[in-house]
Amino acid sequence: MLCVLAGAALALGVIILGFGGFDSFAHAAKYASVLRVIRWNFVGDYDLDDITDQALLSAVDSLDDDWSYYMDAESYASYQDYSANRYQGIGVTIMQDQATGGFAIQALTKDGPAHLAGLEVGDIIMAVDGISVAGKTSDDLRSLIQADYGKDAMVTVLSPDGSSRDVAVSCEEIYTSPVKYELLDGHVGYIAITNFRAGAGSEAVSAVEDLVGQGADSLVFDVRNDPGGQVSEMNEILDYLLPEGDLFIRADKRGHEEVETSGESCVELPMAVVVNRDSYSAAEFFAAALHDYGWAVTVGEHTTGKARSQVTLELRDGSAVHISKYSYLTPSRTDLYKAGGLAPDVEAELSQEKQTDLVNGWLEPEDDDQVQAAIDSLNESAQKR
Numbered sequence: 001m002l003c004v005l006a007g008a009a010l011a012l013g014v015i016i017l018g019f020g021g022f023d024s025f026a027h028a029a030k031y032a033s034v035l036r037v038i039r040w041n042f043v044g045d046y047d048l049d050d051i052t053d054q055a056l057l058s059a060v061d062s063l064d065d066d067w068s069y070y071m072d073a074e075s076y077a078s079y080q081d082y083s084a085n086r087y088q089g090i091g092v093t094i095m096q097d098q099a100t101g102g103f104a105i106q107a108l109t110k111d112g113p114a115h116l117a118g119l120e121v122g123d124i125i126m127a128v129d130g131i132s133v134a135g136k137t138s139d140d141l142r143s144l145i146q147a148d149y150g151k152d153a154m155v156t157v158l159s160p161d162g163s164s165r166d167v168a169v170s171c172e173e174i175y176t177s178p179v180k181y182e183l184l185d186g187h188v189g190y191i192a193i194t195n196f197r198a199g200a201g202s203e204a205v206s207a208v209e210d211l212v213g214q215g216a217d218s219l220v221f222d223v224r225n226d227p228g229g230q231v232s233e234m235n236e237i238l239d240y241l242l243p244e245g246d247l248f249i250r251a252d253k254r255g256h257e258e259v260e261t262s263g264e265s266c267v268e269l270p271m272a273v274v275v276n277r278d279s280y281s282a283a284e285f286f287a288a289a290l291h292d293y294g295w296a297v298t299v300g301e302h303t304t305g306k307a308r309s310q311v312t313l314e315l316r317d318g319s320a321v322h323i324s325k326y327s328y329l330t331p332s333r334t335d336l337y338k339a340g341g342l343a344p345d346v347e348a349e350l351s352q353e354k355q356t357d358l359v360n361g362w363l364e365p366e367d368d369d370q371v372q373a374a375i376d377s378l379n380e381s382a383q384k385r
Contacts, residue, residue, distance in 0.1 A: 031055065053319070065324050067281075067310050073318035083230070084198045085176050088146045090114040090153065090169045093361065094125065094138060100158060101134030102126040103141055107361055113170040119157060126164070127156035145171055178229075179203035181211060182365075188375055189216030190365050193237075196229030196282040201236025208240070208267060218270040218378045220371060221286070224300065225359065228281025231309055235260055238289050241267045247289065249333065250309060250326040270381060271296035272374035275344060279303045285330065288342050292332040297381070298344040299374040305341030348373035 038046060053072045060070040071079055081087055091112020094103040102124040108115040127133060128144040145153050152168040159165065178200040181191040189211030193204055208219065231248060238247055243266040251257045273287040273296050284303035290296035308324040315321070329335055336342060348370045350358060357363040365371045 056319070056321075060321060060323065063323075065308070067306070067308055068321075068323040071320050071322065076312075076314070076318060076320040079312075079320070079322075081173075082197070085178055085195070085200075086173050087176070088149045088171060088173055089142065090117075090119075090145055090155070090171055091174050092119065092125075094141070095360065096138070097124050100124055100126065102158065103133060103138065105157075109174060109176065112174055113172055114155075117167050117169040119155070119167060119169065120159075122160045123157040125155055126158050129154050130156075175199075177203060179207050181207040183211055183214045183216055184220075184365055184375070186375070186379075187215050187217045188378070189214075189219045190222065190371065191219065192222040193226055193283070193286075195226055196233045196286070198230070198233070200229060201233040204237040205240045212267075212269070216269070218382075219267075219272075220374045220378070221271065221273045221290075221296070222371065223279050223283035223286055224274055224276040224370070225278045226280065226283035227278075228283050228285075228306070231260075231282065234282040234286055238286065239263055240265075241271075241290065242293050242295060245293070246331045248285075249329040249331075251328070252326055270378050272378055273298050274300045274370050274374050275303050275342065276301040276370070277304060279342075281306045281309075284336060284342050285328070288330045288334065288336060291342070291345070292330050292334070297346060297374070297377050298342060299346040299377060300344050300348055300370045302343050303336075303341040305336050305339065307335050307337035346373055346377050 035048070035051070038051070053070075056070045060068055091109030091114045092105050093107035095106050096102075097104040105114070105119060105121055105123045105125065108119065108121060125133060125141065128141065129148070131144060133141050133144065145155075148171040151171065153171050155167050155169050157165060157167060178195045178197060179191065179193055181189065184190050189208070191204060191207045191211070193200055211219070231250075235248055239262045242262045244264045245262055246259055247262045248260040249257060271290060273290055275284060275287050275298060279287065279300075280303075284306065287296070287298050287303070291298050307327055307329070309326045309328055310322050311325045312320050312322045327335070327337075350363075350369055354363055354367070354369065358368070
């Protein structure tokens with residue numbers, strides 16, 4: 001009898017430790033009771049996996065933290081592709097065409113499947129594998145194309161001249177570069193970083209090196225509408241740009257701090273960073289860090305003010321919890337959340353029309369009031385030196 005009691009106590013101890021203590025065990029037991037009620041009483045059909053996914057979704061959502069969320073296995077798989085700057089598709093940027101209900105191609109990934117198959121900007125996608133997409137959502141179109149992953153999708157397009165044609169396009173895993181750059185008039189190197197996910201750090205470093213090699217004597221970084229990404233990617237470019245010193249300070253729930261530092265080598269060129277209200281997380285921190293060191297002038301609009309970083313913890317069934325684990329500070333130990341975001345040194349706005357063009361990738365630097373304000377600021381500083 002003593003052995004049985006000892007064994008039961010040990011088993012209970014293991015369960016309690018697994019759930020994180022007596023309080024957590026009580027909540028887990030309550031959830032199990034609800035499942036038992038459903039199993040023995042509910043007259044309709046149900047799926048336990050769906051019930052659990054919804055319960056966990058609500059549990060994390062109740063934290064009231066915009067940056068923490070639960071992902072089922074399918075969503076987590078998509079998130080992993082997203083974090084790697086990869087997706088399954090044909091390599092087009094689209095917008096719904098009001099006249100036809102189809103989807104007009106706004107841009108093509110260079111050497112992507114659609115580009116190689118002969119699709120062109122201005123073509124309107126009307127059907128996939130004979131299924132009309134008129135009036136459907138972009139998600140519907142994406143699902144139809146991704147159903148052909150690993151093989152050809154038959155895409156029906158309407159050309160600008162009104163003719164229709166069917167084009168076989170391979171649906172593949174496509175890498176989308178998070179960095180675009182060019183040398184502008186006046187030897188200004190322009191670098192747009194669309195996110196700080198996989199590849200952003202090394203590609204931004206390569207962009208700077210290439211632009212300097214082309215003769216750039218100043219740099220404008222554009223992180224507008226950048227949702228952020230991975231701290232490691234952000235630190236890679238900041239470490240390359242900034243001199244020796246503190247770089248990224250994070251603290252866990254117990255107040256324990258970790259400090260990442262920059263090495264001695266740096267890039268000593270006049271710099272500006274263009275930001276807007278949709279420069280989130282790593283994007284606004286990138287601007288704030290350069291500003292803290294006096295390395296760059298910030299131009300544009302007030303940023304969002306996020307000062308938490310997240311970790312993604314995978315669960316046994318392939319689902320995952322993305323949760324805020326750290327608060328962080330800039331090199332000058334500014335909490336961007338408490339500061340209400342980053343206030344730019346030079347305020348500059350875009351008209352609604354130009355904001356739309358910016359989102360769609362149509363706004364050229366020479367027509368961009370915020371980029372031009374950044375260039376003007378660099379020129380003014382040069383004249384004062």
